[in-house]
Amino acid sequence: MRILGISAHYHDSAAALLIDGMPICAVQEERLSRRKNDAAFPLSAIEWCLEQGHLEPEQLDAVVFYEKPMLKFDRILTIALRGFPRTWRSFPRAMQNALGGKLWVKGIIASRLGVRSDRILFCEHHQSHAATAFLTAPVQRAAILTADGVGEWATLTLGRGDIDDDGQARIGISRELRFPHSLGMLYSTFTAYLGFPVNEGEYKVMGLAAYGRPAFEDLLWRIVRRTPDGGIALDLSYFDYHESARRGWSRKLVDALGPPRDPRDPIDLSTPEGQRCADVAASVQRVVEEILVDLARQLQRETGLPDLCLGGGVALNGVANARILRESGFSNLYVPPAPGDAGCAIGAALYADRIHFGRRHGAFPDHPYWGPVVDASELAHIAAEDGFEAHRLTEPELLPRIAEELAQGRIVGWMQGACELGPRALGNRSILAAPHDASMREHLNRSIKYREEFRPFAPAVPIELADRYFELPRGGARLARFMSGVFPVRTEWRERLAAVTHVDGTARVQTVDPSMAPRFHALLHAYGARTGIPVLLNTSFNLSGEPIVNRAVEGYSTFRRSDIDLLVAGDALVTKRRSAQTLPEVA
């Protein structure tokens, strides 16, 4: 059975292909279109997936969209009606958006792919999230918690998943919070209030929070009320996102917190205004953590299960994830590498395969590498054409060489195998550097990533050595597999891991398993053999405002436009040294 999963139209479109229950490939549209967070119908991603499966669209047994468009429209219309007449500004825009395309997904899929409309299926948004979290995790049964901004109506769901001995899977959602009461919208509203782009700047809020005190926590608890059944209800008088297309917060929030930050004003933490921003970030982060931990605790008590699968964009909050693991009573927390909407392409396809068609569940490969494979010869060819020194090296030559260069403070663009699905670079499309000196973090932020100084970098460490450098709770090494948890760096190592230790002494660590990323694991050991510390700074291979690189030529382009010293794609190595043969001056 051949099933194509699609997520599209809101942010981060993607496509994924399952054949006989096993994933063949998955890719975000942005990696191919090169437009960051591309929300367009993912035609390039679909074409690439079909090419990988050697399929024509008419050979697909099902195409599954990751949410139910009519149900979503029902919510948009109902909210507009409830807010009448205050919604007069947002209504025309919302209707134009929906009627102009988003509502007619079935027709779009049928016409653009040429598939029969009776083969097009729709999975509820949070069911897609739940399926991504549960059906990709190495568990037979687990509690499931999903949370994001909003899907159709649901914004947060609690439930459980079971796979019986015959391989029959079941996902049961027991209860849900509904729009406009949403943890994801709360966090996103504060992201925008702090001057960061929504659906992208949430990491910045999390990073900024460590510099502040939760000075506004009391106010936040007045804004977010806990309900007797353990849920939440937002005081909507502080928000406008349900009634306005322009901004998420109301005048009342500004009166209580002060003016929002203009996105063009830099954050200077030495000023009272910069500190106020950090305090706001710390307050919202604290409240969201407390609520998530409490909800997880309720779920653990109800299900009595040791494992929790977490999905939805909120699951990208690594600080909250680590607290859930430590404090909720669950022994293991599974967060997929793409818990947000992009991962729903896989989730929707899996849901259709296992639950709609009732096919037997088979273990899902436990890695994030589902995208296009890098072509080393492409890099060698272009670099040679442009007059750069390019070498093809064997692994025994390559790894010690790269380890030596890293030890000498050089910055390496590292591309191996297939591109990751999801927002994290997990060793196949990474920028690597020595993690020891804080000046490296400043250099990377200033000259390579062109981003705010307060943003931390993540360390990667061989899984078997992680505990030596980081305080991992039980289940922490698993949570760190896809860089989904933030954990304390052991005090005695903080100075020697200064470039990856955040101001609060933590790091969003990646534990590298040799079965998942053998060459990256071997590189860490080679670096350890050279320096005594097998830890590397690992950040996504992209420049500010661009998606993570996919093909070798895109890595090369980033290498050319930044202070990256060496570029590795597969076994090809390029340095910034010019070879004797260079192009003549032309203009």
Add this chain to the structure above:
Amino acid sequence: MHPVPSPVDRLLKPLHRWIWADAGRRARKLLRFAETEADGGRDLARAAELTRDPVLRRLFFRHAGDEQRHADLFARRGRELLAAATADRGFEANWLAPGERGLDDLRVEDEADETLLAFLHLSEQAAAGRFAAYAEVLDADPQTRALFARILEDEAFHMTYTRKQLARLSPKKQGLRLWQARAARIWSAYLRLASAVAGVLGRLLLLVQYFLLLPPFALLAKRAARSEPVGFAPARRPMPMKSQY
């Protein structure tokens, strides 16, 4: 090639003088220019990634680097002005006094190198003319004026190389390519305008419906909302996957 203001920009000189006189507005405009230059730099980097011509690749990378540097320069100066200015967050007149338009919504991956070069040449020429006009009205702010002068030197190089490379790749049809690019720019401006007008008209029609048709339904929706429980709700019964509801 020495950039000079276009006749239209000369005509608009009093307006430009008024727009650029206020330090707050000047800061905002420079910060906006910085964003546009950074976007343009990304488009050019994409063009460099896609071309098979090593000479063009090298020039596009250099051009992308220039655009990024311009973005940094504009941003730095914009922030300096912003810090010193009493806040003016009002009208920026971006339609009448824009920055660089880059590839003008052209999809880099769909176009041949010659087409890109023709577009780039026209775009750089227009931007250089505008920047020259802005520099002329900045007597009171020599630093910003010097910034434009510095950027204009790069713009002159960009205009030159795009023209020369167009001549190299399309020696017999370079004039035609430029006319095609001019026509395409006019067409894309028309499409932008038409879609803006259609958007306004559509919004107006929806607004009329909103106030005429929705009130009774709004009343019902508000009444139904009052009876909704606060906090958790039982999960919806799963609907068949063929259903869009």
